[in-house]
Amino acid sequence: METTFLSSNNINLFNKSCLDILRGEIQSKKIATGHKSLDRHLGGGISLRQITELVGNSGTGKTKMCLQLCLNVQIPKSAGGLEGAALFIDTRQDFHPDRLQELARDLEKEYKQRAPDFQAAKMLQNVHYVSCPNAVQLMATVLSSYRHLIAHPNIKVIVIDSLAFSLRMLDDGAQRFELLLELVESMRRLLREHEVAWVVTNVLTHRCIGDQFHVVPALGEMYSHLINERIWFSRNGHCFLGKSWKTSRLIKDSR
Amino acid sequence: MDLKNKILQTPTGKKLLSEYQLNLLTKNNIETVLDFHDAENQKLHNLLAIKLESVLEIKKELDMLPWQSETFVETVNELDFGTGIEELDKFLDSIAQPFRRGRVWEVCGQTGVGKTQLMYTLALNFVWKHKRQVLFIDTKQDFSTKRIQDMLMERKVDQETSEKAMADIHVVEVLTSEELIEVLKAFDQQMTDDVQAALKTKVVVVDSLAACFVDHRGREMRRTRDSLLTEVACRVRKLAVRGVAFVIGNISFSQDSDNCDDDGLEDGNSDGSTRQPNKPMLGSYWSSVCTLRLSLELPESTDCGDSCDDDGLRMVNVMTNTYGPAGDTCLLRITDAGLV
Numbered sequence: 001m002e003t004t005f006l007s008s009n010n011i012n013l014f015n016k017s018c019l020d021i022l023r024g025e026i027q028s029k030k031i032a033t034g035h036k037s038l039d040r041h042l043g044g045g046i047s048l049r050q051i052t053e054l055v056g057n058s059g060t061g062k063t064k065m066c067l068q069l070c071l072n073v074q075i076p077k078s079a080g081g082l083e084g085a086a087l088f089i090d091t092r093q094d095f096h097p098d099r100l101q102e103l104a105r106d107l108e109k110e111y112k113q114r115a116p117d118f119q120a121a122k123m124l125q126n127v128h129y130v131s132c133p134n135a136v137q138l139m140a141t142v143l144s145s146y147r148h149l150i151a152h153p154n155i156k157v158i159v160i161d162s163l164a165f166s167l168r169m170l171d172d173g174a175q176r177f178e179l180l181l182e183l184v185e186s187m188r189r190l191l192r193e194h195e196v197a198w199v200v201t202n203v204l205t206h207r208c209i210g211d212q213f214h215v216v217p218a219l220g221e222m223y224s225h226l227i228n229e230r231i232w233f234s235r236n237g238h239c240f241l242g243k244s245w246k247t248s249r250l251i252k253d254s255r
Numbered sequence: 256m257d258l259k260n261k262i263l264q265t266p267t268g269k270k271l272l273s274e275y276q277l278n279l280l281t282k283n284n285i286e287t288v289l290d291f292h293d294a295e296n297q298k299l300h301n302l303l304a305i306k307l308e309s310v311l312e313i314k315k316e317l318d319m320l321p322w323q324s325e326t327f328v329e330t331v332n333e334l335d336f337g338t339g340i341e342e343l344d345k346f347l348d349s350i351a352q353p354f355r356r357g358r359v360w361e362v363c364g365q366t367g368v369g370k371t372q373l374m375y376t377l378a379l380n381f382v383w384k385h386k387r388q389v390l391f392i393d394t395k396q397d398f399s400t401k402r403i404q405d406m407l408m409e410r411k412v413d414q415e416t417s418e419k420a421m422a423d424i425h426v427v428e429v430l431t432s433e434e435l436i437e438v439l440k441a442f443d444q445q446m447t448d449d450v451q452a453a454l455k456t457k458v459v460v461v462d463s464l465a466a467c468f469v470d471h472r473g474r475e476m477r478r479t480r481d482s483l484l485t486e487v488a489c490r491v492r493k494l495a496v497r498g499v500a501f502v503i504g505n506i507s508f509s510q511d512s513d514n515c516d517d518d519g520l521e522d523g524n525s526d527g528s529t530r531q532p533n534k535p536m537l538g539s540y541w542s543s544v545c546t547l548r549l550s551l552e553l554p555e556s557t558d559c560g561d562s563c564d565d566d567g568l569r570m571v572n573v574m575t576n577t578y579g580p581a582g583d584t585c586l587l588r589i590t591d592a593g594l595v
Contacts, residue, residue, distance in 0.1 A: 013390060013442055014452035018424040022400040043401040050396065181469055191396055192430060222536075224366040225506045226466060228397050243367025246553060 029082050031073045031157055031197060033065065038231070038239050041249070045072075046199065048156065049191045051184070051226070053163075055202040055217045056233030062201045065233070066159045067100050069199055070127045071107050073157045079114040084156030085126040087148050089141055091166040095129060128152060135166045135179055143186050149194050156196055163200040164218045180219060184226050200227075215245070261288055265316035267309055276303050288317060336458065336500060339380025340594055342587055343571065351579035352547050356457060356498040359491055359544065363505040363535040364551035369569055369589050370504050371397070373551060374460050376593035377502055379406055382423035387457045391426045392438060394466040398426050409592035425456070432467045432483045439490035446497060456499070463504035465536045481540060488544040507535040507550065535574075548574040554586065569594070 030045035039045050046052050046069065054062045070088055075081025088095065104120035111118045128148065132138040138160070149155055163183075170176040187198050205218040217224065224230070224243055232240035232248055242248030259277045262268035279302055285291050291299075292314060299310045338344050338354045347353050354360070354377075364370045378389045391398060403424070407417040429435045445453035464487070471480035491501055533550055535542070542548065550572040567589040573581045587594045 013427055013438065013445065014388075014425045014450075014456070016426050017422045018391075018398075018400055018403055018426060019418055019421040021398065021426060022404065022421060025400060043399075178473075181472070185470065188396065188430065192428075221366055221506070221508050222465075222469065225463070226395065226469065228395060230367075244365065247367045247369065 029080070031069055031082060032075070034068050034072055035239060038241070041241055042229070046157070046197050047228070048195050048197045050228035051187055051191070051198040051200065052229045052231065053200050053202050053217075053227045054231050054233060055204065057204055057235065060233035060235055061237070062233055063094065063161055064099075064103070065231075066161045066199060066201065067103055069157055070100070070159060071104055071123050074118075074123055074126050075107075075111065076115045076118050079111055079118070082156050083154070085128065085152055085154045087128045087130065087145065087152075087155050087158045089138065089158065089160045090129065090131050091133070091138055091160065091162055093131065093133065094161070095131075097124070100124060100127065126154075128155070132166065135170055135176075138166050139179060139183060142183050146190060146194065149190075149196065158196055158198050160198070160200040162203065164202045168203075168218065177220065177222075180223055181226075184223060188226070258286060258288055258291055261317060261320060262291075262313065264320055265313055267312040267316055271305050271309055271313075272303065276305075279303065291317065336381060336385065338377055339384060340376065340587065342585060342595065346571070346583070346585035350573060350576055350581075350583055352573075352576055354500065356500055357495045359495050359501040359503070359546050361503045361505055361535070361545040361548045362551060363507040363533070363548065363574075365507060365509065365533065368551050368553060369594070370506075370551055371462055372402070372589055373587075373594055374462050374502055374504055375402055375406065378424055378458065378460050379403060379420060379593060381458050382420045385457070386455075388423045388425060388452065388455045389458045389460060390442065390456045391424055392435065392459065392461045393426055393428050394430065394435070394461070394463060396428055396430075397462070398428075405591060406593045409590070425452070429467060431470065432480075432487060435461070435464075435467055436483070436486050436490060439487070439494060442499075443490065443494055443497075446494075458500045458502065459494070461501065461503045463506060465504075465506040468537060481538070484537060484541055488541070491544065501545075503545065505535045505537060505541075507533040509533055542575060545575070546577045548576070550574050 030039075030043065030047055032039050032045040033042070054065055056062050066088070070086035073082050073084045073086050075083070077083045101120060101124060104123040107123070108118060108120045130141050130148075132141050142160075145158060148158075167176050167180055170179070190196065191198065202217050202219055204215050206213050207216045208214075217230070227243075230241070230243050230248075232242070232245065234240065238250060240248040240250050258280065262272060262277065280286075280291070283302060285294055296307055296310050296314075299305075300307045303310070336354045336356065338347070344353065352358070362370050362373055378391060381387065382389055400421070403421060404417070407420065412420075427438055429438055442453060442456070442459070468480055468484070471477070471483070491503075495501060533552065535548070535550075552570045552572055554568050554570040569587050569589060571585045571587055573583050575581050
């Protein structure tokens, strides 16, 4: 019950209008996804202080997007980036440094003119890596992620690839749900204190509604409510934006 | 000044009232259109020495005057806020539940169905039409100025107007239900203390209530949750009595899915009734708090299957209504400019 919140007499409710936020936002940057129209729909990229979920079947480019974001967050300020670092939480033991390096080289080429100091070798140094083979370790890592942020204050994005994987290994549904909400809660708390973005990946699953099977993102509806943004990846390279499939918007032109 | 001009614009006012009579109004502290509207007919009749019918005529004509958007004229009828969504207003009038002061609305629906968009639309339409403010309580750290901006852009308004509208929407972030209670308390206190901004705020939007109660789940936490929920409800009602209208977002789950899924989907609300297709969170107690509970749903159109062409049509279903009948539905369409 004890929160560090101000007592009711001195909360200023009316000091932050939509316009103030807008003006603040112009200064605070977003993490470009590298996908032009996706960036446009997101207003410049992935927002800090939000939880963004990438969902799609395997092989649709979720992990690639994660890696790309780890690199894009490092784009120098002179070139309009955040000049931050990234924390990569790997639950699937599926992290390929060479894949990252490849992407880093591409990015280096892209920014050769504008930022000659922006080199692939340096980029790799700024991606911190934690491996979490099971749900307990994932929980521990998320809970203690503020320590990483203190040690490396320039971390601007924390990626969990994949959030669903280790949770779905748990047999007990109630325990899984409990752990998931606990995870999301601590993620949300961190967002309040630090200016970072969470990027998590999720998979699709089948659910029987009535007598029909529907393809839905795993991890349940309550969780869907708590995340801020959901980006869908489909096999043909298209991206969609929106919380549920039926209402999602196709983001045209591939990357 | 404003009132004088306004009255002179009405045919009856122009015919009957002299400069002297208009000055009399100012002397008697009737300075705005609203004051004029609120003043008793009998008093005006005596003061201006005109017929009672003429007073009523002027009032009626004042109501009819088109307002100029660039001056943000004080709305004459402060009691009825209106949603600004034509279709919805018509529908709500038919069920005796127009959007007005003191109303507590709940908007529920599944994720991604457009609850937030509806709430943004309501907030924007309100600051747009009235010289009042909106307090937006954001529990998901989700408030998107871009979406507001996009809506304004789509409505093709000039910079100044849209900045004005945006300056009138105040955003507060809360994370837990305790903080929400603190905010509502503070709001109440500031109204008592005559803080201008608090007095000007007539609509509070909470997006979403469910998100700050995720902490409280399972059997053990149920009592805590219920007591906090009661506290929230009391605070909301107290403010509603003081003339603030509430729009509260809540999530609902589809209940007719046999839980053959692979995800533990228990929301701690096993109240037993699985009759309704969509069941909002927060249990049966909360369902009695709001004066109107709207459920936003995707209409069951021709098999949408897994195709992605969302036509933006949404069905608004009245779940409970303390002022009139429930169960009616109305169709709205989500557009880039908000809901219409």
